[in-house]
Amino acid sequence: MGLSETAERAAALHRQAVAAQREGRVHEAMALFQQALALHKDAEVYLDFGSLLAGLSQWGPAGAVYAAALKLAPDSPDAHYGVALSLHAQGRPAEAEPHYRAVLAACPGVGAVWNNLGVALQEQGRPGAAEAAYREALRHQPEDAGTWKNLAVALDALGRTAEAESAYRAALARNPEHAVSLNNLGGLALAAGRPDEAWRIGGRMAALNPADRNGWMLLGNAAHATGRRGEAVRASAVAVRLAPDDPAPRHNHANALAAAGRREEAVAEYRTVIRLQPDSLAAVDLAVELCGLHDTAGALAVLRGAIGRHPEHGAAWRVLGQTLTGALRPEAALDALRRAVALDPGDPAGWEDLAAAATLADRVAPSIDALRRVRRLSPAYNPALAQLVQQQRHACDWRDLPALERDLIGRMRAGALGVPPFGLLAVDTTPADQQAAAERWARQKAHGVPAVARPTVSGDGRLRIGYLSADFHEHATAYLMAELLERHDRRRFAVTAYSTGIDDGSPMRRRLTAAVERFVDLRDRSDRDAAQAIAADGIDILVDLKGYTAFARTAILAARPAPVQVNWLGYPGTMGADFIDVILADAVTIPPGEEGFYSEAVVRLPHCYQPNDRHRAIAERTPSRADCGLPEDGFVFCCFNSPYKLTPAVFDVWARLLRTVPGSVLWLYAGNPLVAGNLRREAAARGVAPERLVFAPPRPLAEHLARHRLADLFLDTLPYNAHTTASDALWSGLPVVTCRGGTFAGRVAASLLDTVGLPELVTDSPAVYEALALDLARDLARLAGLKARLAAARTASPLFDGDRFARDLEDAYRAIWQRFAPAGDPR
Known part of the structure; x- marks a missing residue:
């Protein structure tokens, strides 16, 4: 066959291939294109064959075919465009870019090519260059919603959020149902703190296409942002049903479940995402x-x-x-x-x-x-x-x-x-x-803590008391509570300790465990599970011993596991909570007339609100002054309060006492080396030799109590008094001088001193406090008399009478139950 006949035969096959393609006979068309090209290499045939392959998304073969066309016609815009589209579709935008530019050099008015160039630039992380391409595309096709959307994406990447929003709105003006623009605009509204607008956009998307997961995801995220937890869970669940194998909706749904407090379900959903x-x-x-x-x-x-x-x-x-x-x-x-x-x-x-x-x-x-x-x-x-x-x-x-x-x-x-x-x-x-x-x-x-169900629990007629604390181990609260727990009347009260703290394996832990009828370790239980466990036990009065101190588990109380909940001992102030019914105090810590400052009902014990343990051992051996770094002679003022209770104003008073009482020293507790350095600097600034401050390191309780014998007078702090440390001092026979404060925390030492029978050691102003401390440092006979009275108070005072305190507290529990018990309870 001659050359012209071969070309004519190839042209005929080309025409047949195009016809077959139009009629949907794709495989026949492909074979005809290949036969035509086998006879004669022609750029137009390559371009039409490439178009067929591109229509089938066979981008690799299409790219090869378009590249062959480009070899035959290096200036062909169609060939460049085909190569560009093929490379771009295969995730190679940087290689596609020069071919797009070649098309535009020949045909600068084609908006679609400018748009595709913008996309390629965007994918290369060049949003500024992409913006310029999109704007050129819009100059030629201003009504194309997709290009407005692409421009918005580039502007958002450039941090120009307001302009991006305007571009999305322009896209929607051209096509009100443009789903991507709706979704992205909703995302921007959400990020800008306009969740209600995002909610409206999500609702519009869901109405336009209920099968579009994105609309439901936006609804869920918007509800989540406004704290509408139930709606967030429901909307995100729809998105999951629509796309069960897509991790993004599941992640959103898990987040919504977590925010709603449905932790177990959230955990299962997060595991599915992973x-x-x-x-x-x-x-x-x-x-x-x-x-x-x-x-x-x-x-x-x-x-x-x-x-x-x-x-x-x-x-x-x-x-x-x-x-x-x-x-x-x-x-x-x-x-x-x-x-x-x-x-x-x-x-x-x-x-x-x-x-x-x-x-x-x-x-x-x-x-x-x-x-x-x-x-x-x-x-x-x-x-x-x-x-x-x-x-x-x-x-x-x-x-x-x-x-x-x-x-x-x-x-x-x-x-x-x-x-x-x-x-x-x-x-x-x-x-x-x-x-x-x-x-x-x-x-x-x-916030967001649901109440647990309290089942009806048959009892034996006793009032069921639960004590909730993280401190059932070697801790100041435990030192105060131990004897009380042992002396509860088990004929009238069923007592359970709920521990949320560590088990330190100490003798105190063993003592507390044995002191109660039931000891339940809740440390590794969630707040919800812990509350349900307490509710299942049918506790009548749950007594919180932590308040807002370290390791408190407030959410347990917020779930209302008991019909009556009490704030006592661990936190010297109101909890301000509608889930706490009562605060236990006394007439000194909360004087009559101050009830309005407490969200709880104030119930006062007849003596001090604070229990004490008569079994607190004091080591028989008293260390020497030299052992403790104290001078052999000289008056020893001491304060073993935690350093955070010390204030510059109180330290001013102490410095004046040291300057006025020759040879005196101030003995302080310091578990942290920073305390000693800072206080010695403060002493020097007040004209006191730094060495007149002596610091006591932590010691076991019995040894700590024994070293109190070396001190002459305990100086209290304000506005936060000594609490357990004041009890320790009084139990050890060491007088405490205090100044009554304006809050519960500043009146505890006054309550202790009143109860122990030493009200004259309570002052009502810093000046009188200073004068009294100075007088006692100068009048050792008077001080000795106070110590003698303290020695007698160990057996005679209500402060150290564990049986009397237990009966007083139980009477208070009975009165509280009568006042707050659910209707119909006979006890």
Whole structure:
């Protein structure tokens, strides 16, 4: 066959191929294109064949065919365009770009090509260049909704959110049902803090296409952002039903379940996300929920797996640190959190967690440093300010403390959230201040906590009392409570201790376990499970011994596991909570007329509200003064209160006493070396030789009580008095001078002294407090008389009469039950 005949035969096959393609005979068309090209290489045939393959999304073969056309016709815009589309479709936008540009050089008015170039540039991470391409495309095709959407994506990537929103609205003006623009606009509204608008857009998407998962996801996210937890769960569940194998809707649904407090369901959903997408960072969210369920081992395993896959993921390291802190492994937590802040030094949450771990490890200096970093990164963040104040108080670092305290109090009085109430007890606040802060804190703690069902439990006629605490081990609260628990009348009261703290294996732990009818360890139970366990036991009166102190489990109480709930002993102030019915006090700690500052009903015990243990052993051997670093001669003022209770104003008084009483020393407790250095600096600034301050390290209780014999007079603090430390001093025979404060926390020592029969040691102003301490230091005979009266009070005073206290408390429980019992209960 001659050349012309071959070309004619190829042209005929080409025409037949095009006809077959039009009639849908695809495989026949492909064979005809190949036959035509076998006879004669022609650019037009290649272009039509490439179009067929592209229509079938066979982008690899199509690209090869278009490339062959380009060899034959290097200036062909169609060939360049075919190559560009093929490369782009195969995920090679950088290689596609020059071919798009070649098309535009020849045909600059084709808007679709400018749009595709913009997409290729966007995919290369060049949103600025993409914007220019999209704007050129819109110059030629201004009514194309897709190009407006693409422009919006580029503007959003450039951080020009307002312009991006305008571009999405322009797309929707051209096509009101443009689903991607609706979805992205809803996402921007949500990110901008307009969840109601996002909710409306999600509803519109769901109405337009109920089978579109994205609309339901947007509805769920918008509901989640506004705290409508039930709606968030329902909407995200629809998205999951529409796309059960897509991890994104499942992750959103898991988040909604977690926010709704449905932790077990959230855990199952997060696990499904990870099964569908093994490298998903949903593992971090899963670990958080496992921690909430007190499955620390499970959380640690998940986090270590996530970190193994993503070693540079700061959030995973941070949650690992949180988990280790919660497991009381602060040194390991510090290692993890140092890694977290190194990876993301601008995240204040990581520094806050680092401060918490350092505090638990009793490393005050790094805790203070971390909290100062939080303050620099987030100056308006109230919890960091509150914790910084508390940590500087623990270190007796007073250099800028007055200004920090004024700032904290000012924020609290302005209605700030996130101010822990306990930290306000030791600063100059009023009962009204403390109530306001407690009420806000209680609302935060109770938010979203559903009440547990309380089943009807048949009893034996006894009143069922439950004590809830994390301190059933070697702890100040346990020292006070032990004898009371042993002396409860088991004929009339069924007593259960619910422990949420560690088992330290100590003799005290064993004593407390034996002292009650039932001892239930709830430490590894979730708040919800713990509340359900208490409710299932049919507890009548649940007594919280923690309040808002460290390791409190307030959410257990917020779930209302008992019909009557009482705040007692562990927290000297109101909890401000509608789920706490009663606060136990006495006429000194809460004087008549101050009931309005307490959200609870005030029930007063006839003597001091504080129990004591007559079995607290005092070591027979008294150490020598030399053993304790004290001078052989000279008056010994002492204060064994925690350092955070010391204030510059009280220290001023103590410094004047030291200057006035020759040879005297001040004996203080200091478990942290920072305390000694800071207080010696403060003493020198007040004209007192630093060596006149002597510091007592921690010792076992019996030895600590024995060394009280070396002191002459205990000086109390204000505005937060000595509590257990005052009882220790009085039990050891050491007189305490106090100044009655304006709040519960500042009146406890006065209550103890009244009850022990030494009311003359209670003063009502700092000046009188100072004068009394000075008088006693100069009148050793009077001081000896006080010590003799204290020795007699060990057996005669109600303060140390465990039987009388138990009966008084039980009478109070009976009265409380009669007042607050559910209708129809006969007991």
